[in-house]
Amino acid sequence: MNPVISVKAMSTGYAGQPVVHDLSFDVLAGEILCLLGPNGAGKTTTMLALAGELPLIDGEIEFAGVKRNAPLYKRARNGMSYVTEERSIFKGMTLRDNLRIGGVGVEEAVALFPELGRRLGVRGGLLSGGEQQMLTLARALGRKPRLLLADELSLGLAPLVVDRLLEAVRRAADEQGTAVIMVEQHAHKALRYTDRAMVIRRGRVQLDLTGEEARGRIGEVEQAYLTVSGGDPKAGEKGDSR
Numbered sequence: 001m002n003p004v005i006s007v008k009a010m011s012t013g014y015a016g017q018p019v020v021h022d023l024s025f026d027v028l029a030g031e032i033l034c035l036l037g038p039n040g041a042g043k044t045t046t047m048l049a050l051a052g053e054l055p056l057i058d059g060e061i062e063f064a065g066v067k068r069n070a071p072l073y074k075r076a077r078n079g080m081s082y083v084t085e086e087r088s089i090f091k092g093m094t095l096r097d098n099l100r101i102g103g104v105g106v107e108e109a110v111a112l113f114p115e116l117g118r119r120l121g122v123r124g125g126l127l128s129g130g131e132q133q134m135l136t137l138a139r140a141l142g143r144k145p146r147l148l149l150a151d152e153l154s155l156g157l158a159p160l161v162v163d164r165l166l167e168a169v170r171r172a173a174d175e176q177g178t179a180v181i182m183v184e185q186h187a188h189k190a191l192r193y194t195d196r197a198m199v200i201r202r203g204r205v206q207l208d209l210t211g212e213e214a215r216g217r218i219g220e221v222e223q224a225y226l227t228v229s230g231g232d233p234k235a236g237e238k239g240d241s242r
């Protein structure tokens with residue numbers, strides 16, 4: 001099977017300075033890759049580059065067999081959806097209208113998240129944080145993307161809601177063959193739903209495990225991104241110079 005997205009020796013960063021170095025992976029249809037790592041590791045930077053929001057410094061990305069450089073609005077049409085912790089909803093519009101504007105049927109959204117069925121007439125701004133994020137995800141998945149990029153989708157939400165969101169992502173992968181790359185803070189939870197886990201530290205891959213391996217080595221995975229020993233020497237320099 002051809003990968004949906006193939007990343008080869010990618011380096012990316014800001015103003016020509018690499019923050020992520022030599023990153024390579026493929027994600028197949030129906031596969032979920034979870035990126036883990038400490039604050040500042042380069043997870044969001046990686047996602048931005050995959051979404052085409054940041055230029056590559058080196059390497060290449062192939063999406064659906066084609067090297068991509070198109071801006072996000074074009075790629076959304078071509079099957080890539082990008083969601084973040086910022087809920088992309090219209091606060092003054094009802095949930096129903098938010099779905100309509102996103103081109104997603106009410107039945108489809110309610111099939112994903114039955115709890116939204118009772119809230120269709122409620123304005124986006126009055127929905128709970130969890131409901132807003134279910135709406136965001138329903139809009140993203142309702143477009144049947146080939147690739148879903150999800151950066152801390154569940155940030156700040158209650159554990160039960162986190163599970164609802166991750167379950168829906170897993171189902172999209174299993175039932176629609178959506179390829180998924182997600183960044184999650186809750187390693188324990190995220191690893192339950194993932195096929196592959198990469199721990200990134202200081203812009204480099206430190207651990208690259210199958211979901212099963214990662215679930216069996218959860219302590220090691222957490223350790224890899226919780227320990228601060230051997231931290232960035234530059235950070236030390238900065239601290240010293242103060």
Ligand SMILES: Nc1ncnc2c1ncn2[C@@H]1O[C@H](COP(=O)(O)OP(=O)(O)OP(=O)(O)O)[C@@H](O)[C@H]1O
Pocket residue numbers: 014019037038039040041042043044045046
């Ligand atoms: N706009 C920017 N300009 C310059 N440097 C940036 C910019 N955004 C992020 N960085 C730097 O890039 C590095 C990686 O940041 P990034 O946001 O990718 O980390 P992250 O793994 O997503 O962290 P977090 O878990 O806090 O979200 C950090 O050192 C950060 O300071």
Ligand SMILES: [Mg+2]
Pocket residue numbers: 043044045
């Ligand atoms: Mg981030």
